[in-house]
Amino acid sequence: MLTIKPRLRELIKERGLTQGQLSEMTGIPQASISRFDKNEQHLDWHLFSIAKALEVSVEELFKIEE
Template sequence: MLNIKPRLRELLKERGLTQGQLSEMTGVAQASISRFDKNEQHLDWHLFSIAKALDISIEALFKIEE
């Protein structure tokens, strides 16, 4: 079974960004970014917007363990 967890906190820290700044970059509400970071909700267009803003693949947004 795969264990999948968001890496958003780590990615933002590496880039010196806040969730609020990412919200401005993506048009995704900061509350939605927080829910993604807490692994509560992952809307597809949010994932694409966040990955594009961070210039990474969607897979890179997650830590995947088998």
Template structure:
């Protein structure tokens, strides 16, 4: 069984960015970014927009444990 957890908080912290700044970079409402970070909701286009804005892959946004 796979366990998948978002790594967004860790990535943002490492780059000195806030959810609000990421919201401005992507056009995604900050509340939606917060829901993603809490593993509550993942809209496909949000994942791709966040990954593109941060210069990472979609897979990089998650910690995957088997």
């Protein structure tokens, strides 16, 4: 069984950003970014917008454990 967890908190911290700044960069409401970070909701266009803003692949937004 795969376990998939967001790495968003780690990625924005590495870049010295806040969720609010990422929200401004992507046009995604901060509440939606928070839900993504809590693994509650992942809208497809959010994934691509966040990955592009953080300059990572969509896969890199997640930690996948088997």
